[in-house]
Amino acid sequence: MSIVKYIFVTGGVASSLGKGIVSASLAKLLQSQDFRVTIQKFDPYINVDPGTLNPYEHGECFVTDDGAETDLDLGHYERFLNVKTSQANNVTTGRIYQTVIEKERRGDFLGKTVQVIPHITNEIKQRMQILGNTGDYDIIITEIGGTVGDIESLPYIESVRQIVYELGDNNSMVIHLTLVPFLSATGELKTKPTQHSVKTLMESGIKADVIVCRTENNLSSDLRDKIALFCNVRREAVIQSIDVETIYDVPLKMLEEGLNKVVIKKLNLKPNSEPNLEQWKSFLKKYKNPKKSIEVALVGKYVELRDSYKSILESLIHAGAYNEVEVKVKSVHSEHLEKEKSIDLLTGFDGIIVAPGFGERGIEGKIKAIAFAREKNIPFFGICLGMQMAVIEYARNVLNFKEANSTEINDKSKYPVIDLMEDQKRLTIKGGTMRLGSWDCKLEKGSMVRGIYKKEIISERHRHRFEFNDFYKNQILHGDLKSVGTNPETGLVEIIEKLNHPWFVGVQFHPEYKSTVSNPHPLFVSFIKASIEASTKTK
Ligand code: GLN
Numbered sequence: 001m002s003i004v005k006y007i008f009v010t011g012g013v014a015s016s017l018g019k020g021i022v023s024a025s026l027a028k029l030l031q032s033q034d035f036r037v038t039i040q041k042f043d044p045y046i047n048v049d050p051g052t053l054n055p056y057e058h059g060e061c062f063v064t065d066d067g068a069e070t071d072l073d074l075g076h077y078e079r080f081l082n083v084k085t086s087q088a089n090n091v092t093t094g095r096i097y098q099t100v101i102e103k104e105r106r107g108d109f110l111g112k113t114v115q116v117i118p119h120i121t122n123e124i125k126q127r128m129q130i131l132g133n134t135g136d137y138d139i140i141i142t143e144i145g146g147t148v149g150d151i152e153s154l155p156y157i158e159s160v161r162q163i164v165y166e167l168g169d170n171n172s173m174v175i176h177l178t179l180v181p182f183l184s185a186t187g188e189l190k191t192k193p194t195q196h197s198v199k200t201l202m203e204s205g206i207k208a209d210v211i212v213c214r215t216e217n218n219l220s221s222d223l224r225d226k227i228a229l230f231c232n233v234r235r236e237a238v239i240q241s242i243d244v245e246t247i248y249d250v251p252l253k254m255l256e257e258g259l260n261k262v263v264i265k266k267l268n269l270k271p272n273s274e275p276n277l278e279q280w281k282s283f284l285k286k287y288k289n290p291k292k293s294i295e296v297a298l299v300g301k302y303v304e305l306r307d308s309y310k311s312i313l314e315s316l317i318h319a320g321a322y323n324e325v326e327v328k329v330k331s332v333h334s335e336h337l338e339k340e341k342s343i344d345l346l347t348g349f350d351g352i353i354v355a356p357g358f359g360e361r362g363i364e365g366k367i368k369a370i371a372f373a374r375e376k377n378i379p380f381f382g383i384c385l386g387m388q389m390a391v392i393e394y395a396r397n398v399l400n401f402k403e404a405n406s407t408e409i410n411d412k413s414k415y416p417v418i419d420l421m422e423d424q425k426r427l428t429i430k431g432g433t434m435r436l437g438s439w440d441c442k443l444e445k446g447s448m449v450r451g452i453y454k455k456e457i458i459s460e461r462h463r464h465r466f467e468f469n470d471f472y473k474n475q476i477l478h479g480d481l482k483s484v485g486t487n488p489e490t491g492l493v494e495i496i497e498k499l500n501h502p503w504f505v506g507v508q509f510h511p512e513y514k515s516t517v518s519n520p521h522p523l524f525v526s527f528i529k530a531s532i533e534a535s536t537k538t539k
Contacts, residue, residue, distance in 0.1 A: 004132040005267040006172040007141045008160045008233035010208075012148050012197025013179040017214045018250075020073030022241060023143045024080035025251040027498065028280070029260040031081055031269040035138045038131055039077040040089040041070075042124070043145040044152040048094040054430050059307025063461045063513055064089070067437025073143065075311050075513065079318075081250070082516045088130045093152065096123050116155055124159040125166075148176075149200045163207040170268040176208035177241070178203060180215040180223075181311075189217055191227050198231040209266055210237045210259070218242065237262050241414055246317075248284055248517065283517050286321040293326035294528070294535045299386075300355030300368045301362035303331035309355055311512035312383070318520035319528040327487050327528060332364030334385060337369055346372050351379040351503075351531030354386030356463075356510065360409045367393045379503035379530040381523070384464055387496060387506030388418045391468060394481045394498075401476075417476060419469040434463045439487060441494045441509070447484035448497055449505060452526045457488070460509035467508065468493035480511075 007026070011019045020041070027037045047053060050061045051069030062075040068087035077085055096288060100123050104114050113536070132140045144160065146153040164172045178194040194213060201208055211231050213219060219227075224238045231238075239257045254260070255275055264271060296316065302308035313329060320327035332345050334357075342365075346352065352373040354366050366386065370393040373380035382390040389404055395404035395417050404419035427433050440457045443450040468483075470491065477496065479482045485495030485507075498504035505523065515521035 002138060003222070004129075004137060005139045005140065005170075005173055005269065006128070006132065006163070007263065007267075008164070008172070008176060009141060009143045009175045009177065010148055010157070010160070010201065010206075011144070011146070011177045012201065013193045017146055017177050017179055018179050018241070018247075019143050020076050021247045022175075022212055022249050022254070023073075023141050024076045025254045025419075026175075026259055026263065027139075027141055028080045028251040028277075029255055029275050030139055030263070031083075032275040032277055032280075033260065033264075033273055035116065035269070035271070036136060037042065037081065037139045037141065038083060038085070038089065038137050039072050039073075039081075039141040039143060040085075040091070040128070040131060041143045041145060042128070042156050043071055043092045044150065044156060045092055045145075046094045046097070047092060047339065048098055048431055049090070049092060051434070053303045054529075055308035056305055059305065060310045062311065062509065063463045065438040065459075065461065069432065069436065069463070072307060072310050075314070076247070078513075079314055079516045082518045088127070091124075091127050093155070096120060097128070097283050099123055113472060117158060120155050121159045121162060124156060125163050126518055128163060139269075148197055154204075157201070157206065159203045163295070164206065170266075173209040173263065173266045174201075174206055175210040177212045177214060180213045180219065180227075180419075182216050189215060189219065189223055191223060191230065194227060195230045200482075202232075208233060210239060210262055212239045212241050212259070214241045216243050222492070234262075246284075246287065248280075248287065248317075250370070251280060252284075279518055286324050287317065289324075290320065290326035291324045292532070292535075293328055294350040294531050295328045295330060295348065296351040296353060296370070296528075296531060297332045297349040298329050298353050298355060299332045299366055300336050301334045301342075301357055302355075303333050303530070306331070311510070311515070312353065315512045315515035315521050315524040316528070318515050318517060319524035322520045322525050323528045323532060325528065325532055327531075332369070334365035334369070338362070338367030343368070343372060349378060350535035351381065351527060353381045353383065353527075354389060356384035356386065357384070358408075363389065363409055367396070371397055374498065374501065374504060377534075378501055379527055379534055380501075380505070381503075381527045382506035383512065384508060384510060385408050387508050388466060388468070390496060390504075390506040391417055391476065391481075393421060395472070397475060398479070398481075406466055415472070417469050417472045418466050420465055421467045424465045434465050435467075437461060439494075439509070440489075441485045442488045443495070444482070445483040447482070449484050449495055449523070452522050454522075458485075460494075460507070460511060461513045462509045464508065468496075502534060503527060 049069045070090035133522045168501040228235045316327045366389045395401040403416040405413035480499040483493045484497040494508045496506045
């Protein structure tokens with residue numbers, strides 16, 4: 001077996017420079033040269049996982065097949081690479097400390113003082129190599145969350161210093177992503193922040209092998225020379241990452257800059273081929289040359305922060321490109337829909353999505369949006385909470401169960417059509433205890449979704465505590481709202497579909513976690529197709 005190579009990606013100057021996208025783009029290039037690559041992210045916060053975080057804090061929580069609640073960057077890794085990630089791909093400081101403290105309590109370190117160095121750093125290093133030790137990968141890219149110089153990043157930076165030394169020169173490297181700001185007053189790009197952040201890295205004993213410079217303007221040749229000189233890297237290892245129209249342009253930009261070449265040389269890799277990005281380019285071509293455009297409303301309560309619904313937005317991009325349309329997504333705040341005469345906010349859309357969510361805020365607005373889509377025959381896609389609200393809307397407005405509700409919203413509801421799952425009722429701990437990860441679902445013969453997926457058993461990812469209450473199955477799902485997908489073991493209702501409507505589907509799971517550039521999700525593709533048809537009829 002060949003030696004696994006490790007690439008560490010650190011960030012400097014500012015957060016949100018796009019380390020995740022640069023990492024995913026590099027991985028894409030190396031993957032296109034036949035290397036088996038995965039990316040992992042180490043996050044410096046104390047939460048054991050981001051599952052307990054409000055989306056306003058770090059954006060969407062991404063869920064893997066094995067039920068890990070993870071950072072949204074893992075979504076980018078999967079969407080770029082079309083390779084699944086797992087619990088091992090996302091580690092937080094909280095998880096590291098939890099493990100070390102458990103070991104201490106068990107007596108694993110008896111007699112010793114447990115310290116950041118070596119106990120915490122050893123745990124970090126061991127976790128950094130878990131995926132490498134599986135034999136499934138040639139290259140492991142590790143993204144270190146946060147910015148160098150942050151107090152909370154220090155143990156990770158120290159671990160990188162140690163591991164790079166231990167792995168040796170040709171087996172590991174460090175890529176540092178920085179910002180080269182443009183000062184409009186003087187019309188200049190400034191390298192000083194980059195110099196300082198590289199200096200901070202050096203003070204921690206780490207020498208960057210590549211500097212990726214995030215910039216709004218092209219770096220001149222002189223400026224590249226200057227960065228190379230001051231930051232102690234080879235000239236070709238100064239890589240420009242200029243602002244682009246879409247994140248999906250970044251792999252091609254990195255190819256132009258020769259990032260893969262620098263990496264291949266440094267790690268002494270022997271690629272079988274030149275990068276082959278034909279499929280990627282054909283996706284981009286379709287994405288950038290749409291034949292028409294449609295408008296879709298995304299109804300949710302975290303709409304102020306677009307990262308909250310990252311995977312849904314990306315899935316719409318994949319499905320739009322597949323259908324060769326531009327999908328203009330307009331966020332509609334579910335709370336605003338609760339005001340009188342607010343229905344105007346929903347007019348003119350070719351499709352309506354009601355987003356996942358938790359808690360009671362904005363719930364009635366979501367129900368109003370669903371009633372509108374149902375009555376006006378607008379394609380409707382309800383995801384997780386969106387599906388639950390579709391059941392409630394139908395129970396209330398079509399079947400006259402006026403007080404129908406979810407017990408998440410009203411635990412005294414006369415008609416609790418959505419209720420806590422039995423095994424959830426006994427739980428008192430919130431972290432990591434939802435129904436998580438991939439579960440099978442059996443699709444009904446003759447249903448629209450069966451035609452969309454073109455198979456009987458599908459597997460989709462979940463993240464919820466509440467569920468359709470089976471007690472009401474015969475009363476609610478006997479008319480033109482149907483249960484068309486159920487868990488083969490428990491019989492739980494996972495998908496509903498409405499007859500006599502152009503496209504009305506609610507899913508208890510999150511299809512958005514499985515859409516990738518090379519495999520757009522069939523439900524999103526079909527929803528967009530239906531929205532195109534709706535738009536042709538009305539316009
Ligand atoms: N709050 C709902 C539940 O826990 C839906 C969750 C979601 O939309 N992800 O079941």
